[in-house]
Amino acid sequence: MDIRNPPLSLPFLVSTLIMTMINLQILPCLSTTSFVFGDSLVDAGNNNYLVSLSRADFPPNGIDFPPNGRPTGRFTNGRTIADIVGEGLGVKPFPPPYFAPNAEPNAVQSGLNYASGASGILDETGSLFIGRVPLRQQISNFEQSRRHMVNVMGERNTSKFLKEAIFSVTIGANDVLNYIQPLIHIPFFHDHHTVSPSIFQDILISNLTTHLKRLHGLGGRKFVIVDVGPLGCIPFVRAIKFVPKGKCSAEVNALIRGYNSKLKAEIHRLNTEIGPKAIFVYANTYDVFIQIIFNYRYFGFENSDDPCCGGYVPPFLCRLGNNGNMSSVMCNDRGKYVFWDAYHPSEATNLIISEKLLYGDKIVVSPMNLSQLHGYKL
Numbered sequence: 001m002d003i004r005n006p007p008l009s010l011p012f013l014v015s016t017l018i019m020t021m022i023n024l025q026i027l028p029c030l031s032t033t034s035f036v037f038g039d040s041l042v043d044a045g046n047n048n049y050l051v052s053l054s055r056a057d058f059p060p061n062g063i064d065f066p067p068n069g070r071p072t073g074r075f076t077n078g079r080t081i082a083d084i085v086g087e088g089l090g091v092k093p094f095p096p097p098y099f100a101p102n103a104e105p106n107a108v109q110s111g112l113n114y115a116s117g118a119s120g121i122l123d124e125t126g127s128l129f130i131g132r133v134p135l136r137q138q139i140s141n142f143e144q145s146r147r148h149m150v151n152v153m154g155e156r157n158t159s160k161f162l163k164e165a166i167f168s169v170t171i172g173a174n175d176v177l178n179y180i181q182p183l184i185h186i187p188f189f190h191d192h193h194t195v196s197p198s199i200f201q202d203i204l205i206s207n208l209t210t211h212l213k214r215l216h217g218l219g220g221r222k223f224v225i226v227d228v229g230p231l232g233c234i235p236f237v238r239a240i241k242f243v244p245k246g247k248c249s250a251e252v253n254a255l256i257r258g259y260n261s262k263l264k265a266e267i268h269r270l271n272t273e274i275g276p277k278a279i280f281v282y283a284n285t286y287d288v289f290i291q292i293i294f295n296y297r298y299f300g301f302e303n304s305d306d307p308c309c310g311g312y313v314p315p316f317l318c319r320l321g322n323n324g325n326m327s328s329v330m331c332n333d334r335g336k337y338v339f340w341d342a343y344h345p346s347e348a349t350n351l352i353i354s355e356k357l358l359y360g361d362k363i364v365v366s367p368m369n370l371s372q373l374h375g376y377k378l
Helices: 011-031 083-089 104-108 135-153 155-164 173-180 197-217 235-240 251-276 285-294 347-359 370-375
Strands: 032-037 110-113 166-170 220-224 281-282 304-307 337-339
Touching: 011 083, 011 173, 032 083, 032 135, 083 337, 083 347, 083 370, 104 110, 104 135, 135 197, 135 347, 166 197, 166 370, 173 235, 173 251, 173 285, 197 220, 197 251, 235 304, 251 285, 285 304, 285 347, 337 347, 347 370
Parallel strands: 032 110, 032 166, 166 220, 220 281, 304 337
Antiparallel strands: none
16 A cells, blocks of 8 residues: 555544554653753753853854754763763753753753753862852752642652653763862862872762762652763873873773772662662763773774864863864864863764663663663663
């Protein structure tokens, strides 16, 4: 039968009507709502609305972001990991930044993005950049969104709705960056350089656990906790630590591996303590990123050392000058560079990491990958 010109018989019309009614019932179940928390790795533009030194609302940032390649406040040339994973899970459209005008209704549709560049697990992290939203305040902002949901759907329906939503938390990198920089002072630590790496890791884990439990208390049931990547390999750290090309700071990466090991153990503990009424997924981006950096040609890259945009040494700026000359600040082929700027991965790198998170094995995502989490019934 030619489906472009079906016969207009009564049985056909009835069957079409039934299938349409079924599809209308099924489609909402296939869509996903995403609530995104974190730092500049997943910020969708919240810092655009702050008086902050950590902003990306200027070209050439966003040059590959659909549909028109304009800066949105994302700290990369295109989509973030949160964007790509969301697409893979059926999140449409991208969850807008919480601070965007009229964003609140999206809380009951695609979700909202609360992430903020320069923010951290600790409230004091990123203070050098002035405006940023620490994780504690991001959760308070979600609490405000939840009140809106209750006003729209009622408490019972809000609880059912949040039970199926995915809560992703990508944070901790800035806490580490602040810790390893000798000229940065974090009031929380007083003289924080006397705090051992082990104690520092424990402080981060304790505070993050408190924040995750608070999100759980607000109705979150499906969580994705992203670890800290190999910061010892990013252009910024390699510059301030005088690490030669092709190498990474072993000291910084050892600190991060220790933190990630404790984080994974804590996620397992939370699953044991709170499960089976909630599930926490640990996302091991560290190992994926390390593989990309040291096997970059295998993944189709030509450069794993330099930023595509901006400088390798201070001031690291990825910003289009007054002359508008793209070639003066940006590489020729963005898809061939692992790093977009001195801190952040390119969209090409984000695509590889996202695929691993969506479909990878338990070495990458445990106890299940994100496509499995999407269909997981609590």
